[in-house]
Amino acid sequence: MTASRPPSAPTPRQNSLRVLLNQLRDASDSHRSLTIVVAMAITTALMYVLPGLPPLSIVQGSNIWYDSFANAGVFVLLAMGLNVVIGMAGLLDLGYAAFFAIGAYAYAYSNSPFSHTDLPFIPMLFVGAAVAGIFGILLGAPTLRLRGDYLAIMTLGFGEIVPIVFLNLDKFTQGTNGIGGIYRPEPLPGLGAFSPSSPFNYFIVMVVIVTITMILLYRLQDSRIGRAWNAIREDELAAAANGINTVTTKLLAFSLGATTSGLAGVFNASKLTIVSPDQFLFTVSFTVLAMVILGGMGNIWGVAVGAFVVYNIQVVFLKSINGIIETLGIPAFDLGPVHVNLAKVPFSDYQYLLYGVALVLMMLLRPEGLFPNQRRRQELHIAEEFDEGEQGEITGAMGAAPGAAGDAGGTL
Amino acid sequence: MSLLEASRVTKRFGGLVAVNNVDFTIPEKSIVSLIGPNGAGKTTFFNIIAGIYDPTAGEIDFHGRRVIARPKRAWLEPILWVLPALLVAIVTIGFGIEGRSDGSIILGLALTVLALMVVLLIGVARPPKYQRFLVRLGIFKSARPNDMVVTGLGRTFQNIRLFQNMTAMENVLVGMHTKLGSTWIDAILSTPRDRREETAARVKARELLALVGLRGRDDQLAKNLPYGDQRRLEVARALGSEPVLLLLDEPTAGMNPRETQQLTSLISRLRSELGLTILLIEHDMRVVMGISDRVTVLDHGEKIAEGTPDEVRRNPKVIEAYLGTPPAEAPETESPGTAVAGTTGPVVEGSES
Numbered sequence: 030m031t032a033s034r035p036p037s038a039p040t041p042r043q044n045s046l047r048v049l050l051n052q053l054r055d056a057s058d059s060h061r062s063l064t065i066v067v068a069m070a071i072t073t074a075l076m077y078v079l080p081g082l083p084p085l086s087i088v089q090g091s092n093i094w095y096d097s098f099a100n101a102g103v104f105v106l107l108a109m110g111l112n113v114v115i116g117m118a119g120l121l122d123l124g125y126a127a128f129f130a131i132g133a134y135a136y137a138y139s140n141s142p143f144s145h146t147d148l149p150f151i152p153m154l155f156v157g158a159a160v161a162g163i164f165g166i167l168l169g170a171p172t173l174r175l176r177g178d179y180l181a182i183m184t185l186g187f188g189e190i191v192p193i194v195f196l197n198l199d200k201f202t203q204g205t206n207g208i209g210g211i212y213r214p215e216p217l218p219g220l221g222a223f224s225p226s227s228p229f230n231y232f233i234v235m236v237v238i239v240t241i242t243m244i245l246l247y248r249l250q251d252s253r254i255g256r257a258w259n260a261i262r263e264d265e266l267a268a269a270a271n272g273i274n275t276v277t278t279k280l281l282a283f284s285l286g287a288t289t290s291g292l293a294g295v296f297n298a299s300k301l302t303i304v305s306p307d308q309f310l311f312t313v314s315f316t317v318l319a320m321v322i323l324g325g326m327g328n329i330w331g332v333a334v335g336a337f338v339v340y341n342i343q344v345v346f347l348k349s350i351n352g353i354i355e356t357l358g359i360p361a362f363d364l365g366p367v368h369v370n371l372a373k374v375p376f377s378d379y380q381y382l383l384y385g386v387a388l389v390l391m392m393l394l395r396p397e398g399l400f401p402n403q404r405r406r407q408e409l410h411i412a413e414e415f416d417e418g419e420q421g422e423i424t425g426a427m428g429a430a431p432g433a434a435g436d437a438g439g440t441l
Numbered sequence: 442m443s444l445l446e447a448s449r450v451t452k453r454f455g456g457l458v459a460v461n462n463v464d465f466t467i468p469e470k471s472i473v474s475l476i477g478p479n480g481a482g483k484t485t486f487f488n489i490i491a492g493i494y495d496p497t498a499g500e501i502d503f504h505g506r507r508v509i510a511r512p513k514r515a516w517l518e519p520i521l522w523v524l525p526a527l528l529v530a531i532v533t534i535g536f537g538i539e540g541r542s543d544g545s546i547i548l549g550l551a552l553t554v555l556a557l558m559v560v561l562l563i564g565v566a567r568p569p570k571y572q573r574f575l576v577r578l579g580i581f582k583s584a585r586p587n588d589m590v591v592t593g594l595g596r597t598f599q600n601i602r603l604f605q606n607m608t609a610m611e612n613v614l615v616g617m618h619t620k621l622g623s624t625w626i627d628a629i630l631s632t633p634r635d636r637r638e639e640t641a642a643r644v645k646a647r648e649l650l651a652l653v654g655l656r657g658r659d660d661q662l663a664k665n666l667p668y669g670d671q672r673r674l675e676v677a678r679a680l681g682s683e684p685v686l687l688l689l690d691e692p693t694a695g696m697n698p699r700e701t702q703q704l705t706s707l708i709s710r711l712r713s714e715l716g717l718t719i720l721l722i723e724h725d726m727r728v729v730m731g732i733s734d735r736v737t738v739l740d741h742g743e744k745i746a747e748g749t750p751d752e753v754r755r756n757p758k759v760i761e762a763y764l765g766t767p768p769a770e771a772p773e774t775e776s777p778g779t780a781v782a783g784t785t786g787p788v789v790e791g792s793e794s
């Protein structure tokens with residue numbers, strides 16, 4: 030009996046490491062905003078240094094990397110916003126790109142030769158976000174009484190309507206051409222001018238926006254409202270029976286998600302300097318949804334990392350994969366009758382194919398996403414746990430049954 | 442004085458009359474039980490009181506205020522929603538009619554949409570002020586479940602409906618939702634008010650958990666709690682909203698005699714210590730006969746008896762509902778176990794205690 034020491038007994042060294050990790054986790058729980066700022070500062074430092082070093086510098090130059098990071102930031106924002114709607118409140122929103130479009134067009138109207146206006150960038154971030162939020166309420170108010178699939182269909186419809194309106198209202202939106210020549214943000218103190226040749230400024234601004242958004246979202250998640258969203262996601266009737274006004278609470282989630290999306294839209298418009306309806310098609314909604322699912326629905330930082338990674342794989346890695354193969358000098362080879370020349374395979378054409386395969390594999394192997402929310406993980410693995418638990422219980426009960434029966438007899 | 446008064450409540454599901462013309466009153470600070478064979482309409486009646494179902498007919502007064510009834514002039518409300526936007530549209534078009542530029546049209550449109558949105562938002566959120574305004578216009582709509590909680594009603598469910606993947610503490614905190622005032626703006630700004638409230642709420646939630654006998658179980662997920670504890674957690678959650686009237690739907694279902702005994706004493710303590718009024722649906726007659734002031738018996742949606750436990754126990758109609766008419770061979774009306782234990786056995790035990 031003494032020999033049957035559990036194989037995974039922690040050594041003292043591991044133990045002290047675990048204690049340290051636990052202390053760190055406690056500290057980060059009680060000082061969440063500070064933790065986020067520190068984590069984002071470290072991430073930013075890494076993102077600043079790494080593009081100059083070999084594995085990344087082979088792919089593209091530092092400046093282009095900063096540009097991709099800033100673009101990835103747009104999707105990080107979108108994913109974090111959609112996470113509020115889907116991950117926290119449990120509302121399936123398939124028309125999320127609509128709010129992205131509304132934010133972008135709001136900025137385009139405020140800062141372009143088309144409308145003869147040039148309003149400052151920073152305030153417009155808030156205005157654009159607010160406009161998108163208002164449209165979130167407009168769409169949400171009549172539709173959020175619906176549940177599940179029906180809501181998804183309604184949002185899908187809205188997501189289709191918005192780009193079509195922008196497309197066909199060409200008197201106000203210049204139709205397919207979109208609104209071009211949007212002014213870049215005015216120089217910010219300490220950063221200098223924004224220009225296509227110095228994407229670093231966009232990158233820094235994006236980091237700041239993401240950090241602030243993340244802090245606010247974490248605060249919301251841990252608040253009374255966050256709990257109410259969680260309760261609605263788990264059991265809407267029980268939530269209502271506990272005094273939660275399910276309609277307004279869901280509406281709030283919907284509109285805060287839209288607000289974040291609008292923020293991303295403003296930034297994106299200012300960076301691309303053009304908005305056109307074809308930037309906001311269903312693919313965007315779908316991509317963001319996939320990012321949320323891959324990252325780990327319900328987990329704010331997981332979703333952010335998921336979006337960042339997916340964007341960079343999709344846009345940077347797939348496009349430069351041929352170049353990398355050439356640099357590495359992988360020769361063409363014959364696989365039976367098939368002649369394979371990896372350097373000539375158009376990987377970026379297979380973007381959505383690879384995407385689909387990744388999603389299917391992910392759902393089969395790790396349905397809770399890469400960085401799951403603890404709660405979600407438990408929900409999805411409930412069946413497995415249940416099976417194991419039941420087996421244990423049955424064997425336990427069998428062993429204990431005679432004794433228990435005897436007990437009962439004795440007391441009666 | 443009666444806290445809740447239901448008169449002529451009827452609920453039909455298609456051809457099935459689940460609750461038929463039931464009059465029912467709950468005096469203040471009493472424990473009232475609702476019993477009856479399975480399928481008698483007890484839970485349906487419960488759900489009508491809790492605002493989940495709208496009754497087909499009849500009305501319910503709570504605290505002397507009409508809360509649930511057939512809607513009146515409901516068609517007026519949508520008109521009310523569109524009216525301000527229409528007004529804004531007419532005014533802006535009226536002003537912009539001379540210089541009909543694109544700008545003025547867009548502005549008018551924007552104002553109209555804004556007005557529509559604000560009104561819709563109020564209509565959807567239904568704040569108390571708006572509801573009072575509707576009443577003044579003679580429009581009546583039944584209270585929703587969450588409105589009922591605000592007016593002071595807490596409930597538990599027959600089949601436990603906890604938030605399974607939230608901790609015991611979080612479940613109680615959700616129950617306290619209506620008593621906490623911090624908004625989403627407080628949350629994102631992390632205002633001192635919000636933090637103070639949150640700390641106080643946690644203390645209060647811990648007290649409630651201790652009250653129902655779940656001390657030290659704060660951080661366990663609801664679904665990992667044993668069955669009896671889940672039932673008690675549901676009571677704690679319902680108490681979170683500081684209700685005046687507590688509806689308990691079969692609180693001791695599936696519990697062993699010891700747990701049942703504990704819960705029974707908890708229920709009577711809730712009345713004596715917190716001054717709650719309690720409406721109970723229960724199959725276990727030891728519980729019902731032991732703590733109820735009044736018992737109402739439903740069968741096939743109709744009230745067949747009402748009175749003190751002793752009166753009800755002797756009522757031939759009640760015995761008939763549970764056991765069937767004398768010539769019938771076996772007592773097989775509903776689930777035989779509860780029915781037999783329900784009427785014959787406890788009569789003796791109840792009179793002893």
